[in-house]
Structures are given as structure tokens and as C-alpha cells.
Amino acid sequence: MNHLKVKETKCEYRKNPLGLDVPNPRISWTIDADRRGTLQQAYRLQVFLSKDDLENTFWDTGKIDSEQSIHIEYNGPKLTSRTRYYYRVKIWDHFGQESDWSELAWWETALFHWSEWKADWITPNPNEIDPLAEQAFLLRKQFELNKRIKSARIYATSAGLYELSLNGERVGDELLTPGWTSYDHRLQYQTYDVTDQLLQGANALGIALADGWYKGDLTWLEKRHLYGDRRAALLQLHIRYEDGTEEMIGTDSTWKSSTGPILMSEIYHGEVYDARLEKNGWDSSHYDDTDWKGVVTYTLPMDHLIAQENWPARVTEKIKPVSRIVTPAGDTVLDMGQNMVGRIRLKVTAPKGTRISLHHAEVLDKEGNIYFGNLRKAKQTVEYITKGEGEEEYAPYFTFQGFRYVKVEGYPNQEKDLPLENFFGEVIHSDMEPTGEFECSNQMVNQLQQNIVWGQRGNFVDVPTDCPQRDERLGWTGDAQVFIRTALFNYQGGPFFTKWLRDLKADQRSNGSVPFVVPNALKDYVSSMWGDETYTSSAWGDAATVCPWTLYLCYGDKRLLSEQYESMKAWVEFIRSQGENEFLWDAGFHFGDWLALDAEEDSYFGATPVHLVATAYYALSARILRDAAAVLEKEEDFAVYSKLVDGIIANFNKTFISADNHMIAKTQTANTLPLMFDLVEGDVRKQIAHDLNELIVKNDYHLTTGFVGTPYLCIALSENGYHDTAVKLLLQETYPSWLYSIKKGATTIWEHWDGIKEDGSFWSDDMNSFNHYAYGAIGDWMYRFIAGLDMDEAKPAYKHIRIHPRINGGEMTFVRAKHNSMYGQIVSAWSLSDENITIEVNVPANTKATIILPFAQLKSVKESGVLLPDVEGVSNVNQIEEGVSLEAGSGTYRFVYQNELILNSKK
Incomplete structure (x- = not known):
């Protein structure tokens, strides 16, 4: 008998998700079949309210004749908040085989409406604790439970970053909660199952609260309080008892507050922790809090609250140092062997008051000394002060660093021996499911793939940041859109980009322009920096169209495409309103081919005309919008944007291509974009492809492209008859090339092709990240063309x-x-x-x-x-x-x- 099985069921991309506020969640599954050519012919999906009563269905599709096995939308009775729903699937194949039911899976709803929040936002009483203090706040509540507990959930969030504890134990393993969203419009809350942590009798809840992205130091502009100047917490604990009754305990004016051992914690600057100030048992019921201060209720919007959308950030791997180095300058330095993002966890036995400092950096300079110059104003320093009570263990709570090397100061006897076993790196990123692998016979290319993956891990810390180490770490839209196809091969990015695109839509201006960074931490400062009130650029703002369309292509996510459609349309119409010719984008500020090597000396802007880049991307976004209109059956829009695409292409050819079929700009990027975006055809296409190849051959098979041209360069070559040239570009080992940085010891992707020069000196300190994933977009070509x-x-x-x-x-x-x-x-x-x-x-x-x-x-x-x-x-x-x-x-x-x-x- 043939084997047919429903193998893996998921709800909204997740297995057994806890805390969804999606009113009609979608179910997907994979199929295990041993017969070739197996297609699903029909399915049946059942939903239950109890795993112990499968005779009583809450919703049953019946047998549905359909091949669809992804994104099957729940369409049964209205879901209720705080309820677990169980489901199972069976299928039939076109050979007539019927599978057994899948294993029972579930999803659990959170709070569907903001009015269900009955707790109050609370913050320490400002008359007793300085609300602008650097110290992390501690909030606690003691309470009694006198019945047998059936189940319990906490719903929690904060203005700032928070960490929960209950009866002396950490609640959950999520980090950097509630994550970074467009706080003016959207704030995530998390759901925790605490059934097993509650006690019959006395209990205590604890909340630690730090500045985080909400009010901490952000951007190189050293701006604080971007979203507000008060930290605050909001929590509801819902308890269901065995007798069928319920109770809710929430944040209110009866809670108490204090400061504790975290003297300072900042995203960029690190953390200072004084273990002498620990309040042992502060989150336990037996703790005496008579000297603690009060709290006050605080007014913050409730209608911004949304259940967790993104994969939570977690520790996903632990790395041991590979060596201890004493530098020529006499510093004691740990080498982790990998440029990573996260934190160091240390163990130490030392006298009370011993101050240990960890200074994090990415590289060593040519003399072998640790190099901090590229961090700019970010301190990336963690300090731990011992309490002197035997072996102590510590890792920072509310910060993360980008580093390979760690300068250690103050560790006992470190000049003689620094015990490597007392340090290890904890890798932190959004805990996405790995989905892609690539390997080949060339070990340097294998290292390149590893660098791409590590760059994605390090920069996908709740938002797709440009870099994880300096005073930036922002969700640059341009980086995200050029890398997204590579990203979605390597990791399951559905929840990650769903959340980020909703923030993009929230931060999009009423005129349709899209900010450089999302969430928009730059806000009103862009005009003073670049003199542009629209705060946007081609190739950056185009994330509004490229990203939802790529998610649709990779995951078939038609719902998200529909949800983002008006944002996509607003972006295209914004471009259309610029300048005098609706078919050209020849006005406003643009980054162009950012950091291209054909730039003039001391300039970040490549030689490719910015309006050529802008108009090419205009055509791309208009085409995506047209195609999205077709998918969503918007016939009028399809007709309108079909004409717009034709008009842009005609004007692009007229403006940027000479009468003899050559691009007017003789750069690699100028010849790549029309090929990649299908702006040319026939003899013109052949000529431009030939010219692109010649530009590379005459440059001894080296590229000169920047952020815009590089992701598409090899694809344009391979698709137009010059695959051998593309392969030679990939395998080029001398500067500039992908493998040059690997020969220099890179374990992540660099921001600059020559971040470290041939002589060991550095590119300018101003902007020299060694973990910048954009050029890792070459992965897309490797997977699709080399592997096929x-x-x-x-x-x-x-x-x-x-x-x-x-x-x-x-x-x-x-x-x-x-x-x-x-x-x-x-x-x-x-x-x-x-x-x-x-x-x-x-x-x-x-x-x-x-x-x-x-x-x-x-x-x-x-x-x-x-x-x-x-x-x-x-x-x-x-x-x-x-x-x-x-x-x-x-x-x-x-x-x-x-x-x-x-x-x-x-x-």
C-alpha cells in the first residue's frame, strides 16, 4: 500500500502558535508520499475546542476538492479571545489514496480587541524614583491564589524593554521584548503560558524595565526619548481555576517599584551591572518590600496594542572563544572565531567590588590591536561588579553587541591566565526557522555562504538592521529590499517581514513617501541632514513594493499582498507626482548606487546617474503594482498601471539609451538595471548585455557596483548569455570581490569591498561595518543559477x-x-x-x-x-x-x- 501522510501542519507559518490575534488564521501543511508524481486532490480540515473530544467539531470543512495545501483560511464560527483551538487535516491524492488524520495541532488566541485590556499602564512614582534615571526599574506584585489552577496566561508589554519573572523564575526565553515597532502606531505584546509556575497560595510577579528602543539613545544623532520619556509596563495575568471560575491580576497602583543592580542598559552602549545591589528574591512571595517605592498609573494608548507578530529574539546558539590574545598594546582579548551578534556570558569568582569590563569589537588592526574606530559613538561595553559570594554568572539583559573580539579588563589574574571556559558567546537574533542550505566544491564559496547566513542572523534582530555594532542599527529599507530574496531562501521570514512591512505602512507618509529606515527613528531629522522633506529615495522606498511581492512569490502570501496593496499603490503614485514628467523620476534626493567603487574620490555616491537608478526602480515598482493588481483581481488598476509601465519603459529608453543602443552612462550598474528590470528587449538588450560584459572583462573581471548594482549584476549576466563571466566574478579573489574579504578573514559580509585594505589599513571610521548584509544578496544568484x-x-x-x-x-x-x-x-x-x-x-x-x-x-x-x-x-x-x-x-x-x-x- 502506498504511503500518504500529512507531515507538518502550521498556523500562520508557526507550529502551535501561542497568542494570535488573527481573526481568520491560515493553516498549511506538507505531504509525505512515497509515490512519484503525488498531487493532493482533496483535503478535510477539522477544528475542535477540546483535544479530548474529537467527536464534537467546532468547524469542519468537509471534503474539499482542491490542490491547495498552504494558507487555508479558517472560516468557521467567530473565534473568541484567550482560547485554544485544536485542528487536524487529512488529504486524498489523485491516485485515490486517503491519508490518516494528521497529528493534532493547535493555535491559541490572545486578545482580539484593545478594550479587553483592563490593567493600567504603570511606572515608578516620579516623586520617589527619577523617571529619567539610567538604572533599570524593578516592579513587583505579591498576590494569593486559593484554588486549584487549571491554566494561566500572562499578556505583557512595555514602553521600553521588559523581562518577566514569576515566583523567582524567568518567564519565557524571549529577549528584547516587546520588540521594535512603529511605537507611535503599533506596540506588540507577548503571551506566556505560566500554568506550571503559579502556586496555590502566595505568589509574586516581577518586571524589570529598561529604556530600549523606546526611549534610549538611538542613531548617530544621539537622540533620546524618540517615542516617549517614561518607561512603563502593562501586564494581565489571567487564571482559570479547576472549578470553572476565572481571575485577572493586572498592573495597577498597588504594585511597588525600586531600582536594582542594572545601573545602565542601552542598545548601543552596553550595560553596567552591580551585583552588590541585587535584591535577592525580589520576585518571590517571601520578599520584604516595605522599603520599596510606589507606582503611578500612566496614560498610553491601548488601541496600538497588537499580539506578537514577529519571531521572538532568543539565544539561538552558544559559542566558545577559540583563543586568548595579548595584543601588542598589552590588552587581553578573547577571539570568538566568528563575528557574531549577541552577548558574552561570564563566570567569575572574585572579591566583592571587582569591576570587570568587556569591550566588544569586530576586528583587529594591522598591528594586531583591537579596533574600536568603526563603532563611532557606540560604546559596546559591558561592566560587571562582583558581589564576592563564590562563583558568579552574568550576561547583560537589555542590550546586544556586534563583535568577534572582546577586550577584557579587571578579570582576576587575567595577565597570567584568562580561563576560556568561563566565557561563551550567546548568539541572539529573531528565532526564524532555517530553511536553506548551499554547499559546493569551492571552500571559499562555502565560507561566503556562511558569511551570508551569519550576516542575516546578526542583522535580523527584530528588524532588518543595516549593521549591528555602531551607533546606527536601523531598519534601512534599501538593504532589506535588495536582500529579501536571499533572506527568504535561508530562513522562514514570513512573520519577520509581515511585522516589518506593517511598520513600513504605518510610517509611510500621507503623500506616499517611504522613510529611509523602518521603524522611522530618523523622523524629522532627515530634512536637516539631507535637505529633503520627502525623507525617501529610490531603491530604498521601493521596499514598499519589492518586499510584499517577494513574500508573495516565495510563500504565496496573498493576504499580506492585499494588506499592503494600498501602501504599494501610494508609493507608486508618490513617484508619479514627482517632477514634470509622470513617466520619469528625475527629481528629489536619491542615494543612487550607494558606495559604488566608480564614485568620485571622497564621495559615497556612485557614478551611475541617480535619476537613471530612480527611473529604473520606478518601472520595477510600477510593474510589481500592476502584477499585484492582477493577482488581487483589481482589473481597473491593472489597466492603469499597465499603461504606466509602458510609459516609464518608453521614457527610460528615450532618456537613458543612445540612438546606437548603448546606455548613456558607461557604468556596470547602468547596464545591469535595464537588463534586470526588463526595460529593454531585442537588439537593444543584446547590446547592453554585451556592453556590461565588456565593462567587466576590461576591468579584469572585477566589479565596480554599489548597493544597487551588486545584487543584480551576476543575474543580469547569467540571464543574458554571460554566465561564465558571472562565475568569474564570484570566484575573483582580488579586490574588489566577494572572496577578497574572505581572504582577509571575514566571517560576515562587509559594508565596503575594501573595509580592510590590502596593506591592512581600514576604510574610513565614519562608515565601515564588518557585518552589513546587503552584498550578501549574491546568495540569490548562487541558489537560483549555480545550484539551479x-x-x-x-x-x-x-x-x-x-x-x-x-x-x-x-x-x-x-x-x-x-x-x-x-x-x-x-x-x-x-x-x-x-x-x-x-x-x-x-x-x-x-x-x-x-x-x-x-x-x-x-x-x-x-x-x-x-x-x-x-x-x-x-x-x-x-x-x-x-x-x-x-x-x-x-x-x-x-x-x-x-x-x-x-x-x-x-x-
């Missing part, structure tokens, strides 16, 4: 997969990519021997694939030893110019055929 793992965009979420590895003779002998799509794992791998080319493919159930076997001759191709015409699951086999094309249903395939590359080279 791609999709038919007409059928999003990899419903129809395209496998087309571009094999480059001899440069690599082995490549493998894996991606866990919404439908299951896709594999595309190839290897070369002197005799054969081997292509291995896995196509998940309920999908199909078009596979192109490069350099193959139809008569010689075998799959698992069988000639193609007789292979189960394979159809539409054809000899084409590139090799052999075929269609394949689900299953694992291994194609082997003669290596024509070797044979031809021997002739």
Missing part, C-alpha cells in the same frame, strides 16, 4: 519548481542546494566526473518541476539506471539547445549522463 533551484513565478511558493543548474566547466565540480518551501524540501544538486554529469533533484509532493539537464543528450540520460522515456514521474521530455528538458512530478530523482564538457574539451 528556482520557481515559476506564475505559480508562487514553488508550486511549480524550475531546476536549471548552470554548470560551468571545471570551475566547480559539485554544488548542492536545499530549500524547505511551503510544500516541503526541494533539492537541486549536481556533480561532475571525467565521465559523467549527475543531477540530483527532490520535488516535494503536491508540486511539479520543470528540469533542464545542461549539456545532456537525450539518448544517454538515465534516471536511476533507466532511460528517460521509461522513467516513472517524468513527462514532456525534449532535446533543447541547453540540453534536455523534462517535466517531473514529486519524488527524488538521480539523472546521470555523459559529461559532454569533458568530451568536447578532449576533441
